[in-house]
Every structure is written in structure tokens, then in C-alpha cells.
Amino acid sequence: MHLHNKVLTITMLSYLAALLLLFAITPDRDFSEAENRMLQKMPACTWESLISGKFNLAAENYLSDQFPGRDAWVGLKSAIELLLLKKDNNGVYFGRDGYLLPMMEGINMATLGENMETINRFAETFPGQVCFLPAPSAAQILQEKLPPFAAPREQLELQKTVEEQLAPGIHLIDAPSALAAHKGEYIYYKTDHHWTSKGAYYAYVEAGKALGYNPLELNDFIIEQVSDDFYGTLYSKSGHRFARPDSIQLFLPNKEQSCQVEYEYEKRTTASLYAMDWLQKKDQYAVFLGGNHALVRITASNETGRKLLVIKDSYANSMVPFLINHFDEIHLIDLRHFNSDLRSYIEQHGLGEVLFVYNTTSFAGDPSIRKLGTYTKGLQDLSPIAPRGLGKPVPPSDTHLL
Amino acid sequence: MVFSSLFFLFIFLPLTLLLYYLVPQRCKNLILFISSLVFYAWGEPVYILLMFFSVTINHALGLLIGKSRKNRKTARRALIFSVIINVGLLGFFKYSGFLLQILGSVVGASLQNPGLPLPIGISFYTFQALSYIIDIYRGRISPQQNFIAFGTYISLFPQLIAGPIVRYQTIAGQLLRRPIEFNIFGEGVRRFAAGLGKKVLLANNVGLLWEQIRELPPEGLPIITAWLGIAAFALQIYFDFSGYSDMAVGLGKMFGFTFPENFRHPYISRSITEFWRRWHITLGTWFREYVYIPLGGNRTGRQTHLRNIFIVWFLTGLWHGAAWNFALWGLYNGLILVLEKYCLLKWLGRAPRFLSHAYAIVTILLGWVLFSFDNMATGSSYLGAMFGLSGGGIFNLQAIYYCYTHAILIAIAIFASTPIYGTIKQKLQKKSGALYYVATTLSSLLLLFLSTAYLVDAAYNPFLYFRF
Numbered sequence: 039m040h041l042h043n044k045v046l047t048i049t050m051l052s053y054l055a056a057l058l059l060l061f062a063i064t065p066d067r068d069f070s071e072a073e074n075r076m077l078q079k080m081p082a083c084t085w086e087s088l089i090s091g092k093f094n095l096a097a098e099n100y101l102s103d104q105f106p107g108r109d110a111w112v113g114l115k116s117a118i119e120l121l122l123l124k125k126d127n128n129g130v131y132f133g134r135d136g137y138l139l140p141m142m143e144g145i146n147m148a149t150l151g152e153n154m155e156t157i158n159r160f161a162e163t164f165p166g167q168v169c170f171l172p173a174p175s176a177a178q179i180l181q182e183k184l185p186p187f188a189a190p191r192e193q194l195e196l197q198k199t200v201e202e203q204l205a206p207g208i209h210l211i212d213a214p215s216a217l218a219a220h221k222g223e224y225i226y227y228k229t230d231h232h233w234t235s236k237g238a239y240y241a242y243v244e245a246g247k248a249l250g251y252n253p254l255e256l257n258d259f260i261i262e263q264v265s266d267d268f269y270g271t272l273y274s275k276s277g278h279r280f281a282r283p284d285s286i287q288l289f290l291p292n293k294e295q296s297c298q299v300e301y302e303y304e305k306r307t308t309a310s311l312y313a314m315d316w317l318q319k320k321d322q323y324a325v326f327l328g329g330n331h332a333l334v335r336i337t338a339s340n341e342t343g344r345k346l347l348v349i350k351d352s353y354a355n356s357m358v359p360f361l362i363n364h365f366d367e368i369h370l371i372d373l374r375h376f377n378s379d380l381r382s383y384i385e386q387h388g389l390g391e392v393l394f395v396y397n398t399t400s401f402a403g404d405p406s407i408r409k410l411g412t413y414t415k416g417l418q419d420l421s422p423i424a425p426r427g428l429g430k431p432v433p434p435s436d437t438h439l440l
Numbered sequence: 441m442v443f444s445s446l447f448f449l450f451i452f453l454p455l456t457l458l459l460y461y462l463v464p465q466r467c468k469n470l471i472l473f474i475s476s477l478v479f480y481a482w483g484e485p486v487y488i489l490l491m492f493f494s495v496t497i498n499h500a501l502g503l504l505i506g507k508s509r510k511n512r513k514t515a516r517r518a519l520i521f522s523v524i525i526n527v528g529l530l531g532f533f534k535y536s537g538f539l540l541q542i543l544g545s546v547v548g549a550s551l552q553n554p555g556l557p558l559p560i561g562i563s564f565y566t567f568q569a570l571s572y573i574i575d576i577y578r579g580r581i582s583p584q585q586n587f588i589a590f591g592t593y594i595s596l597f598p599q600l601i602a603g604p605i606v607r608y609q610t611i612a613g614q615l616l617r618r619p620i621e622f623n624i625f626g627e628g629v630r631r632f633a634a635g636l637g638k639k640v641l642l643a644n645n646v647g648l649l650w651e652q653i654r655e656l657p658p659e660g661l662p663i664i665t666a667w668l669g670i671a672a673f674a675l676q677i678y679f680d681f682s683g684y685s686d687m688a689v690g691l692g693k694m695f696g697f698t699f700p701e702n703f704r705h706p707y708i709s710r711s712i713t714e715f716w717r718r719w720h721i722t723l724g725t726w727f728r729e730y731v732y733i734p735l736g737g738n739r740t741g742r743q744t745h746l747r748n749i750f751i752v753w754f755l756t757g758l759w760h761g762a763a764w765n766f767a768l769w770g771l772y773n774g775l776i777l778v779l780e781k782y783c784l785l786k787w788l789g790r791a792p793r794f795l796s797h798a799y800a801i802v803t804i805l806l807g808w809v810l811f812s813f814d815n816m817a818t819g820s821s822y823l824g825a826m827f828g829l830s831g832g833g834i835f836n837l838q839a840i841y842y843c844y845t846h847a848i849l850i851a852i853a854i855f856a857s858t859p860i861y862g863t864i865k866q867k868l869q870k871k872s873g874a875l876y877y878v879a880t881t882l883s884s885l886l887l888l889f890l891s892t893a894y895l896v897d898a899a900y901n902p903f904l905y906f907r908f
Binding site: 042 | 888
């Protein structure tokens with residue numbers, strides 16, 4: 039009998055037993071802050087779930103989600119990957135200067151074509167001015183921050199396709215150039231896929247040319263830093279556990295301004311554009327307008343006589359605080375959640391101008407754009423919208439995350 | 441269930457070991473049989489019936505053939521019946537979609553694919569059952585009287601899902617009596633840790649590179665990227681497959697079994713003939729014993745010999761998957777083997793080592809292209825890209841990116857696919873036994889530890905943001 043075989047056997051068995059014991063005695067967590075998702079709880083075992091195999095799958099997920107020291111194990115893997123010089127994981131580049139940048143892969147050009155056509159048809163029918171602001175992803179603007187030799191071609195192609203296919207009647211706002219002119223500044227979060235308030239500010243300045251307002255100067259704002267421990271979606275998605283947190287700044291106008299924010303579907307009204315309680319949670323970007331809502335109506339006392347409809351994804355949330363300075367009312371519609379009659383809403387509120395704010399990648403893959411068809415065709419023609427790409431983890435369609 | 445999962449490692453394995461070592465000797469097979477059925481039923485619970493049916497019918501037929509030694513006619517009938525049942529089940533579950541597709545294209549209609557999920561390990565245990573029945577018929581072994589012991593042989597979870605294909609004669613004795621001691625258990629742990637590391641640390645990670653490259657459009661794919669991609673696949677399939685085999689051998693030892701070896705450093709081969717002596721050895725043995733030799737082998741003249749070779753390799757190809765590309769891959773291997781047999785081997789023996797090795801590697805890699813694309817059109821454009829026909833040039837930025845972000849991983853993988861590590865260990869053992877034991881023990885535990893980290897994170901759900 040060799041001593042080492044005994045040692046190895048006993049150590050290995052104790053290792054398995056110890057982790058199993060820890061798993062049994064540590065309390066279950068509901069939510070993973072680091073990964074930003076709900077964790078699997080103890081599944082109920084019924085005869086049906088056992089026979090169908092559902093229980094087994096849930097039990098496996100339960101073990102791995104509630105595995106003792108889960109975050110530390112993920113961190114260990116992350117450290118090994120960095121040692122091996124890996125520069126991306128799960129569709130996120132580990133860029134320079136602490137930047138995490140989304141890889142743009144698996145863009146469905148067919149969906150993009152459909153969406154462009156829908157938006158063009160909408161503009162034909164809509165009587166007023168229609169503007170389109172494509173918000174670029176960080177990987178397109180901050181190319182210097184990409185890892186060496188990383189080449190996200192698709193993002194540029196995407197941008198070009200959008201520009202080419204947009205009907206001439208729609209006013210294209212060249213946010214990419216405006217942002218590129220300031221690429222040395224903190225215009226994108228390092229751990230989140232959104233632009234910062236400053237990034238949104240430059241897009242807002244550019245949008246003034248199309249929407250016809252004189253944008254406020256930077257020194258018309260008091261910049262208030264409200265967070266310095268923001269770990270965003272890219273941090274969660276990449277599994278990179280050595281990234282530095284972001285800070286969040288709010289740009290508050292110098293001059294006193296009052297506004298009313300009505301969350302239509304939730305039947306809730308507040309007096310602030312910011313939902314400060316989100317700063318205590320994981321998704322701190324939701325400080326802007328409390329995240330995404332189907333329909334939000336903002337009224338301000340600017341006496342400009344102008345009303346703007348913004349059809350948007352989450353990029354618009356941090357831009358609205360700038361835009362509100364030039365309108366009496368801004369109506370925000372998020373088509374992913376909006377299920378009302380678009381036409382009657384527009385007519386009822388007398389909305390004469392429309393601005394689309396979409397991240398280019400998110401726009402390319404978003405099936406809910408089809409809902410715009412209700413404006414031109416009427417509700418009855420719209421077939422139910424099937425969720426796309428569910429269950430197939432490979433193409434990181436970031437639709438759900440924007 | 442698979443070995444490379446947290447659930448297997450931290451729940452199924454400890455509980456099974458605990459039960460196995462608690463119960464008295466005569467109940468150990470029963471524990472193994474039951475736990476194997478649970479293991480089998482885990483993914484597709486309904487298929488437990490299939491396994492039970494397979495065990496029962498083969499056990500009964502084995503007994504019948506064993507009793508009918510004097511009466512060749514009955515024995516022969518039972519044998520044919522058993523072959524039909526076993527091959528029929530395999531054919532029904534694995535090949536019905538493929539056969540309907542062929543039939544459909546012959547009659548010019550599109551037939552409905554039943555789309556049955558493939559019962560896990562069916563290709564492996566069917567072959568074990570066939571070898572058992574045929575060997576009884578040939579009088580080489582006597583049938584296992586005990587139902588539990590036979591059930592344990594067919595369903596034994598360590599080798600159930602990915603081999604090795606263990607012939608009954610190899611473990612007949614072990615089914616009755618098995619040594620239980622720390623020495624063998626310790627060796628088993630070492631072997632299991634090595635296999636787990638191969639699968640989780642190497643195969644999965646080089647596999648990610650291959651997944652990325654195979655998704656790229658083959659038009660405009662640069663030469664370097666194409667070769668890097670298929671090399672990554674070659675490493676992935678080797679470490680995946682041999683990792684499973686190592687884990688099987690290791691687990692076998694933990695329960696006192698000795699399984700045959702399945703891989704012996706195939707990528708150091710200097711010909712395809714040598715490659716197939718080192719790659720999936722138990723499958724090659726099976727086809728030789730139960731198909732090639734019964735067909736007449738090489739003793740019946742050149743023409744039938746060639747026919748036999750191509751039948752065997754056509755079937756070997758199809759065994760790997762129910763699609764034309766697998767059949768083609770099998771025939772490709774058969775063709776190269778014939779070429780080597782009749783002329784190339786003489787030259788390869790005289791050629792410098794690096795030249796014959798390069799020949800073997802390139803031939804193997806080209807084979808893996810056939811193997812990995814079930815869409816023939818994509819496969820052939822990928823082959824074109826490897827030889828610069830895609831118009832993508834030699835390399836591009838992306839190729840450099842892929843190379844430097846995977847250089848260390850691939851270097852480690854190549855090193856691990858050679859016998860150098862084993863040689864170093866042997867030298868160390870001669871020099872200092874104590875140091876050797878400390879080093880191997882620590883490296884096994886380290887592999888177990890690192891694999892845990894990768895397994896925990898493997899469950900990283902890419903759709904993290906449904907809440908939003």
C-alpha cells in the first residue's frame with residue numbers, strides 16, 4: 039500500500055464531501071449581484087417534472103447556482119483566463135484601460151431590413167417630422183480601447199446599412215460622428231453597454247440640429263456624481279471579475295425646473311427624472327427614469343409649445359433629461375412593452391414630432407419594431423410577435439439587455 | 441448525466457461510492473446496477489424502459505444460446521434474433537431520421553422525421569450486448585447466469601455514455617470478484633482527475649475557439665484561421681473523447697474494475713494506420729472481431745479484402761453519426777488505409793520523422809473537416825479555405841487575434857497530447873520517489889480544483905437579462 043494513494047483518496051473524498059456539506063448548510067441566495075440574474079431555487083419534485091426531465095435540469099441548475107463560494111469560483115476562472123491571455127468571454131471584449139466592450143456578433147440582417155422598412159413606412163404616413171438617432175455601441179466609437187487586433191467589422195457594416203436604407207424623408211442624426219469627436223472623454227461606461235450622461239449629452243447636442251433647438255452648454259449644468267460603485271451588464275456578462283467599477287453622473291440644469299413624470303401603465307406619478315433608489319440595487323443605470331417602461335409622459339413648464347414622441351430603447355433614458363429642456367411634453371414609448379393603440383395615442387395627444395433613439399445593434403435585432411405597423415395598418419392586422427432566438431445561447435442578441 | 445458536471449461530481453458520485461462501500465460484497469453489483477439506471481434515466485427518464493428491455497432480452501437470449509450449444513440450429517436462430525433486435529433498436533433510435541431522408545429523396549417526397557432524441561450511450565451498449573451474444577455463440581464465453589451481474593455489465597455507468605467498449609470476456613471475472621483497496625482507488629482518482637481536466641479545461645476551451653471559427657462565413661476565410669480552426673477541433677475531439685475514456689477508466693478503478701485503454705497519444709502517429717491503432721482502440725477491436733474477420737478479413741483474395749475494408753470503414757463512419765459526412769469520413773479513412781497498405785507505408789517508414797508526422801497530421805485534419813460539417817457544401821468550402829481558395833488571403837487581423845489569445849492554451853493542449861509528460865513523470869519517479877508522489881498527488885488535486893471552477897462557471901447562462 040502506497041501512502042500517496044491513501045492521501046489522494048482521502049483528500050479527494052473529503053473535498054467532495056466538504057463542498058456537498060457546505061452546499062447543504064449554506065442558505066440559498068435569490069439573486070446574484072455579480073451575474074445580475076435570479077438564481078435557481080430548490081425545485082419541487084413532482085412525478086410529472088421527474089418523468090419529463092424538467093426536475094433533473096432544474097436540480098442541476100440549482101446545484102451550480104447555489105454552489106458554495108460560487109462568485110469566488112467564477113473569479114478563479116476569470117483569473118486563469120486572463121493569465122492565458124484570453125481577451126474576450128461570452129461576447130464581451132476585455133479592452134484596454136479597464137473597458138469591457140460588447141462584441142457585435144450574430145446580427146440578423148433580415149430582421150434589420152424588416153425594421154428599416156417598417157420605420158420608413160411609418161414615416162411616410164406620419165404627418166410631422168421624423169428623426170432617427172442611431173446610438174452606436176462603445177466598440178464602434180472606442181476602437182482604440184479594443185484589445186490588440188480585435189476587429190469588430192460588423193458594427194460598421196451595420197451602421198452603413200442603417201444609413202443607406204433609411205428613407206430620405208427621415209432626418210438621420212449623426213450621433214456616431216458626434217461621439218467619435220469626443221472619444222477621449224468618459225462617454226461610455228466601462229462595465230456597462232450604455233453611454234454615460236456625457237455621451238448622451240453629445241448625442242443631444244447633435245440632435246439639436248435636426249430637432250431645431252439650441253442645446254445647453256456643458257456649464258449650464260451642475261454635474262453631480264451619484265455613484266462610484268456601478269458594475270454594469272458587461273461586467274456580469276463577461277465573467278471578468280477584475281474590472282474597476284464605473285461612476286454615474288447626473289447633469290442637473292442650473293436653472294430651477296419642475297417636471298412631472300407619469301408612468302402610464304403603472305399609474306404612478308413622480309416629480310423627478312431620476313429614480314434614486316435604483317442606485318442601491320444592481321442595475322444602477324435604471325436611475326434614469328427608473329429603467330424601461332411601456333409609456334412614460336413627462337411634462338415640463340418650458341412654454342415652448344412643442345410636444346415630442348420618443349420611440350426608444352434604454353439609451354434614450356439618459357438623454358431625456360437633456361431633451362426635456364426644449365419641450366413642454368415628451369412621451370416615451372418602449373415598443374417592447376407597449377401594447378396600446380399607437381395611432382389613437384398620437385392623435386389624442388397631438389404629437390407632431392417623432393424621434394427614434396435606438397442602439398444600432400439592439401435596433402437590428404428587435405422584433406418589437408413591427409408594432410409600428412399598427413400606426414399604418416391598424417391593430418387587427420398585426421400577428422402576435424414571437425420572441426426570437428430564445429433558447430439558443432450562441433448569438434448574443436443584446437435585445438433583451440437594452 | 442455526464443461526468444463533467446457538478447451534479448455528477450458532488451452528488452451522484454459521492455452518494456454512489458458511499459452506498460457501494462457500505463453494502464456487503466454480494467449487494468455491490470445491485471448498487472451499481474441501480475445507480476447506473478439512475479444515471480441513465482437522468483436525462484431522458486423514459487429510456488430507462490429501453491435499457492431494461494435491452495438488458496432483459498439479451499440476458500435471456502444469452503442463456504438460450506448457452507443452453508443450445510449442442511443444437512446449432514436453435515443457437516443460430518437465437519443469435520440472428522438477438523442481432524436483429526439490437527441492430528434494430530440502434531437503427532430505429534439512431535438512424536430512422538437518416539433512413540427516412542434517404543428514402544424520401546429516392547421516392548421524391550419529404551418524409552416526416554420522427555425526431556426521437558438519441559438514447560444516451562446506445563451506440564456503446566448495443567455493441568457490448570452484441571459482443572456478449574456473439575462470443576457466447578462462438579463458445580468463447582459462458583453466459584452470465586445472474587441477471588443483476590449482466591445488467592451491471594451492460595449498463596455500468598462509467599463506460600455507458602462514451603466508452604470504452606468493454607467486451608464481456610474482459611470483465612467477466614471482475615463482475616464476480618473485485619479488489620477493493622486504496623492503491624487502486626488512488627490510481628482511479630488520479631486517472632479521473634486527468635480525464636476531467638482534459639475535458640473541462642482543455643476540450644471545452646479549445647472547443648470555444650472552434651465554435652467561433654466554424655460560425656464564420658467560409659468565403660473570405662483566411663488560410664491561417666481555417667487551419668487554426670480545424671486544429672482546435674482536432675484537439676477538442678481528442679481531449680473530449682479521451683478525457684471521457686480516462687474518467688471511465690478512473691471511475692472503473694474506484695469501483696474495482698479494470699477497463700481496457702482506449703487512446704494512446706494518437707496525434708504522435710506517423711501514418712493513418714498507426715493513428716487507428718492509437719485512436720478509439722476498443723471500437724477498432726470491435727469492428728475487427730465482429731465485422732471484418734467474420735466477413736473473411738484478408739484471407740480471401742484481394743478483391744474481397746478490399747470490399748471488407750470498405751464495408752468496415754463505411755460502418756465505422758456511420759457509427760459516429762447518422763449523416764452522409766460521417767460515412768464519407770469513414771470511407772476516406774478506409775481509402776487512406778488501403779493506399780498506405782499497398783504503397784505509402786513503405787515510403788513513410790523510410791521518410792524522415794517530421795515528414796511522415798506532418799503527412800499524418802494533415803491527413804487527419806482533412807478528415808476532421810469531413811467529420812465536423814454535416815452540411816457537405818459548407819464542409820467543402822471550408823476545405824477550400826484551408827488551401828487558399830476562399831480569397832481570404834493568408835491571414836487577417838482576426839486571425840492574429842485568434843492566434844495570440846489562444847496561443848498558450850493550444851501550446852498546453854499540444855503538449856498534453858504527446859507522451860512527453862508521461863516520460864517526465866517516469867524520470868522523476870526514478871530520481872526521487874517521494875518527490876514524484878507529492879507532485880502527482882498535488883497535480884491531481886489541482887486539476888480537480890481548477891475543473892470545479894470551470895464547471896461552476898460553465899453554467900453561466902448566456903441569457904442573463906430576461907428580467908430587464
